[in-house]
Amino acid sequence: MTQEHVAAPEFDYGLFSYDSKEQMLDKSKEFWNPGKTQFWIDSGVPLVIDRREEYFIYDMSGKRLIDAHLNGGTYNLGHRNPEVVQAVTMAMQHFDIGNHHFPSLARTALAEALIKTAPAGLSKVIYGSGGGEAIDIALKTARHATQKRKIVSIIKAYHGHTGLAVGTGDDRFSKLFLSDRPEEFPHVPFNDLEAMEDALRGRDVAAVIMETIPATYGFPLPNPGYLEAVKVLCEKYDALYIADEVQTGLMRTGELWGITKHGITPDILVTGKGISGGLYPIAAVLATEKAAGWLNEDGFGHISTFGGAELGCIAALKTLEICSREETRSMVHYIADYVGKRLAEVQATYPDWFVGIRQNGVILGLEFAHPQGAKYVMRHLYENGVWAIFSTLDPRVLQYKPGILLKPEVAEEMLDRTELAIGKAYAEIRNERRS
Amino acid sequence: MSEMTYEPLMVEPAGVPRGRAMIERADWAARAYAKYDVATVNRIVDAAASALAARAQEFARDAVAETGFGVVEHKVLKNVACSTGIVDAYRGQDFVSPEIDDVNKIVAIPRPAGVVLALTPSTNPVATVSFKIILALMTRNAIIISPHPMAKKVCSAAAKAMAEAAVAAGAPDGIIQIVEDPSIPLINALMTDERTDVIVATGGSPVVRSAYRSGNPAIGVGPGNVPVLVDSTADIQKTAARIIESKAFDNSILCTNESVVIAEEAIADKLLSAFAREGAYVLKDEERDAIRNTVFPEGHFNIKMVGKDAVWIAEQAGLKVPAKTRVLVAPFDLVVPEEPFAHEKLCPVLGFVRVPTAERGIDIARAILRITGAGHSAAIHSANPDLIMKFSAAVPVLRVSVNVGNSLGASGIQTNLPTTMTIGTGFAGRSSVGENLQPKHLINYTRLAYNSDVREVMPAFAGLNPWVAPAGPVPAYPTASNDRNNAQVPAPIHREPISQDVAELRDEIRKLIVEELHALIKN
Numbered sequence: 001m002t003q004e005h006v007a008a009p010e011f012d013y014g015l016f017s018y019d020s021k022e023q024m025l026d027k028s029k030e031f032w033n034p035g036k037t038q039f040w041i042d043s044g045v046p047l048v049i050d051r052r053e054e055y056f057i058y059d060m061s062g063k064r065l066i067d068a069h070l071n072g073g074t075y076n077l078g079h080r081n082p083e084v085v086q087a088v089t090m091a092m093q094h095f096d097i098g099n100h101h102f103p104s105l106a107r108t109a110l111a112e113a114l115i116k117t118a119p120a121g122l123s124k125v126i127y128g129s130g131g132g133e134a135i136d137i138a139l140k141t142a143r144h145a146t147q148k149r150k151i152v153s154i155i156k157a158y159h160g161h162t163g164l165a166v167g168t169g170d171d172r173f174s175k176l177f178l179s180d181r182p183e184e185f186p187h188v189p190f191n192d193l194e195a196m197e198d199a200l201r202g203r204d205v206a207a208v209i210m211e212t213i214p215a216t217y218g219f220p221l222p223n224p225g226y227l228e229a230v231k232v233l234c235e236k237y238d239a240l241y242i243a244d245e246v247q248t249g250l251m252r253t254g255e256l257w258g259i260t261k262h263g264i265t266p267d268i269l270v271t272g273k274g275i276s277g278g279l280y281p282i283a284a285v286l287a288t289e290k291a292a293g294w295l296n297e298d299g300f301g302h303i304s305t306f307g308g309a310e311l312g313c314i315a316a317l318k319t320l321e322i323c324s325r326e327e328t329r330s331m332v333h334y335i336a337d338y339v340g341k342r343l344a345e346v347q348a349t350y351p352d353w354f355v356g357i358r359q360n361g362v363i364l365g366l367e368f369a370h371p372q373g374a375k376y377v378m379r380h381l382y383e384n385g386v387w388a389i390f391s392t393l394d395p396r397v398l399q400y401k402p403g404i405l406l407k408p409e410v411a412e413e414m415l416d417r418t419e420l421a422i423g424k425a426y427a428e429i430r431n432e433r434r435s
Numbered sequence: 436m437s438e439m440t441y442e443p444l445m446v447e448p449a450g451v452p453r454g455r456a457m458i459e460r461a462d463w464a465a466r467a468y469a470k471y472d473v474a475t476v477n478r479i480v481d482a483a484a485s486a487l488a489a490r491a492q493e494f495a496r497d498a499v500a501e502t503g504f505g506v507v508e509h510k511v512l513k514n515v516a517c518s519t520g521i522v523d524a525y526r527g528q529d530f531v532s533p534e535i536d537d538v539n540k541i542v543a544i545p546r547p548a549g550v551v552l553a554l555t556p557s558t559n560p561v562a563t564v565s566f567k568i569i570l571a572l573m574t575r576n577a578i579i580i581s582p583h584p585m586a587k588k589v590c591s592a593a594a595k596a597m598a599e600a601a602v603a604a605g606a607p608d609g610i611i612q613i614v615e616d617p618s619i620p621l622i623n624a625l626m627t628d629e630r631t632d633v634i635v636a637t638g639g640s641p642v643v644r645s646a647y648r649s650g651n652p653a654i655g656v657g658p659g660n661v662p663v664l665v666d667s668t669a670d671i672q673k674t675a676a677r678i679i680e681s682k683a684f685d686n687s688i689l690c691t692n693e694s695v696v697i698a699e700e701a702i703a704d705k706l707l708s709a710f711a712r713e714g715a716y717v718l719k720d721e722e723r724d725a726i727r728n729t730v731f732p733e734g735h736f737n738i739k740m741v742g743k744d745a746v747w748i749a750e751q752a753g754l755k756v757p758a759k760t761r762v763l764v765a766p767f768d769l770v771v772p773e774e775p776f777a778h779e780k781l782c783p784v785l786g787f788v789r790v791p792t793a794e795r796g797i798d799i800a801r802a803i804l805r806i807t808g809a810g811h812s813a814a815i816h817s818a819n820p821d822l823i824m825k826f827s828a829a830v831p832v833l834r835v836s837v838n839v840g841n842s843l844g845a846s847g848i849q850t851n852l853p854t855t856m857t858i859g860t861g862f863a864g865r866s867s868v869g870e871n872l873q874p875k876h877l878i879n880y881t882r883l884a885y886n887s888d889v890r891e892v893m894p895a896f897a898g899l900n901p902w903v904a905p906a907g908p909v910p911a912y913p914t915a916s917n918d919r920n921n922a923q924v925p926a927p928i929h930r931e932p933i934s935q936d937v938a939e940l941r942d943e944i945r946k947l948i949v950e951e952l953h954a955l956i957k958n
């Protein structure tokens with residue numbers, strides 16, 4: 001047997017390896033998702049996330065980016081948060097996904113912790129394996145409780161792409177799969193109370209589902225009093241109020257659940273993304289006793305093998321504990337204050353380009369004066385070491401979501417880079433307009 | 436029955452991550468506070484000090500109850516001295532505004548350390564907590580207190596009272612934090628964290644040494660072991676009163692308490708008689724041996740004796756002494772390391788040796804400090820300036836109390852030294868600070884210096900001040916950006932200096948201290 005000397009592949013990940021980033025991207029198109037892979041190459045963001053820690057992600061090329069997107073809050077606590085990693089690693093010595101047929105140690109413990117920290121009135125927890133599934137559970141729960149079928153949502157809402165959830169969102173994603181059902185899923189304009197009342201007046205609506213701040217739409221803020229008034233309308237017309245807190249929960253607004261800042265006790269609250277600690281998929285629906293009646297009627301009514309996987313419950317328990325700390329809340333207030341002030345200064349420099357800052361805590365939508373403005377800014381941010389994404393449903397607006405445990409020096413660096421990128425994007429657009 | 440089936444992994448003890456979260460919060464708070472102006476800082480300092488002083492009695496009682504050390508009324512005195520007392524002592528001094536030196540064309544801008552980690556002892560729990568908080572607030576630092584586990588409850592209550600008052604007066608959120616459940620791994624994590632800017636360690640030598648080993652800047656102070664020379668020129672009556680009062684103060688748990696009296700033979704008997712009149716009990720040889728065995732079983736100090744009263748200690752040794760006994764005096768011959776009475780005693784047991792001449796007494800004082808206490812403090816009672824000078828030059832300490840009890844003398848309460856709960860022991864005591872800890876130790880200065888060429892003129896800097904009063908709570912409550920006008924911001928913060936009744940209370944308390952000090956001195 002001859003020993004041939006083979007050069008080690010440059011990108012060796014143990015179970016698999018790649019020779020180069022180009023090879024990886026080719027295979028990504030060949031075996032995985034050609035449309036998505038090509039989209040990012042064409043957008044000037046050829047990112048393949050490799051190493052990740054704290055609020056930093058590294059492209060395969062070694063390029064470092066500060067993560068100001070966090071996958072909608074999935075990485076609220078930073079990437080591979082050491083406390084969550086430790087909790088899950090420990091748990092793996094004893095737990096696995098668990099068996100969804102039986103009462104479960106970790107599911108029960110997490111349910112108790114969620115209820116104890118939730119807005120008053122919510123008393124039962126139902127698990128899904130992701131946000132979309134949890135939304136489906138919420139909608140099914142509302143339909144059961146009211147024995148009505150219609151679900152009202154906001155135009156340009158985004159609640160996920162599963163069977164029912166997709167119906168609440170933009171046509172682009174439902175029509176593609178012949179899943180649009182406008183009769184069951186009326187959409188009304190955001191911040192329009194009259195339209196909302198019109199939709200509810202027939203008393204045939206099971207629930208209104210609301211992101212506390214619509215994320216994928218670019219975080220347009222609810223007018224003061226809007227959500228409160230919607231809740232009142234729900235009560236008036238016997239519809240449930242479902243708060244989608246997938247992106248606004250877990251301290252991102254400076255309170256554990258964004259909806260509590262409005263003084264609203266929803267009938268149903270949905271959490272996902274961040275609750276996983278970014279390490280083990282899990283999502284949850286919190287419901288009032290009245291809404292959750294099916295749990296008594298037929299406890300097997302919704303079955304999900306991975307829903308509430310026990311390892312996910314452990315990740316979620318730790319995440320919830322970290323998010324609920326007094327120190328964390330205080331830091332979010334500091335970060336929000338700092339980021340808001342710095343961005344206002346940048347805005348003053350480019351008043352007719354950087355035209356709006358929508359902010360609630362560390363949830364920010366930055367508006368630019370160009371129909372695709374946020375795509376330009378995203379690309380310049382990428383070039384300058386920050387990852388933040390445009391809003392799919394309103395590409396004028398950049399979603400800018402700093403971490404809730406961000407250190408002051410990283411916050412400062414992030415803003416320095418952001419300021420530069422906003423300026424460069426502006427210069428590029430002006431050049432285009434001139435030529 | 437659940438039995439965990441796994442091998443234990445390397446796990447960080449609970450509490451450590453929480454400690455890190457406190458540092459991160461402190462980091463934000465410190466950055467905000469470092470921009471405050473002097474008027475706001477003064478208001479915050481006053482508010483925090485008054486909050487502590489107003490509950491000085493309660494905290495003194497709780498401290499004694501929790502630790503079992505000391506005397507309530509003496510702790511009240513220290514609590515007041517280390518809160519409003521400290522503030523009054525530094526009133527008018529400014530550790531915030533730029534200092535302009537037109538002659539040398541230099542402007543010095545105070546720059547806080549940032550995050551101060553304070554380790555505080557069980558012996559003077561609340562007073563030290565308060566002292567360090569006040570110093571940190573005066574110098575615009577954030578502070579995290581890690582109290583001695585024996586005193587954690589009362590320290591938490593005290594620190595929280597001060598924190599609430601500080602924030603109500605406009606301080607940044609999280610400017611004062613306290614570790615509620617201190618543990619060795621947690622303290623290590625806090626000490627070695629690179630975001631800790633300076634450690635101020637008061638406690639036993641191991642704590643202080645590990646602070647220095649942490650890799651972070653540290654101000655640590657070593658133990659005392661105070662020799663007291665009394666020569667034949669001293670006023671024996673006054674001297675005896677001062678020594679016994681000081682030794683009895685808080686049952687000797689200040690590190691500045693007298694350890695061994697060195698008496699010139701000519702006045703030794705007279706001094707002992709005077710001690711007895713002041714409420715000391717002079718032990719006979721067998722009694723002394725019994726006390727030695729009880730206070731130093733197997734030659735090591737029994738920590739159960741810390742801060743206990745003299746009668747109780749005598750009882751533990753099987754002795755009956757008069758009920759009014761405040762101090763046990765233990766005469767012995769030889770100051771050597773194997774003699775337990777030559778070591779530090781944080782209880783009202785006072786060593787006593789005779790020397791043929793005052794000069795010989797200086798050698799004995801040096802012998803005591805060779806055992807422990809170098810760099811700390813010594814005392815002398817004498818009318819002879821020549822001897823006082825010789826003594827002070829010869830003994831390796833950084834403060835010598837003259838004709839005053841050392842407990843409150845070296846700590847600046849009965850002398851004009853800076854009032855402190857933290858005695859810098861300098862190079863001799865393996866510390867980076869040789870003075871009594873004071874605000875200046877928690878700041879640096881950025882010095883902007885002009886060209887010394889006379890043709891280069893420094894313009895007027897007077898009136899230029901980079902610091903500003905905060906416009907509202909710090910940080911601002913995160914109200915939605917489209918709702919900032921009618922925002923339901925939590926109740927607006929209190930902006931008056933300090934309210935009337937607090938001011939009255941402070942006067943009351945100030946009177947109280949003065950009276951108590953008078954009483955102390957008169958005795």
Ligand SMILES: Cc1ncc(COP(=O)(O)O)c(C=O)c1O
Pocket residue numbers: 072130131132133135158159160161211215216244245246247272273
């Ligand atoms: C507000 C909101 N709800 C629900 C979802 C769906 O979550 P998932 O992608 O985990 O199905 C998302 C995902 O982006 C979301 O932003």
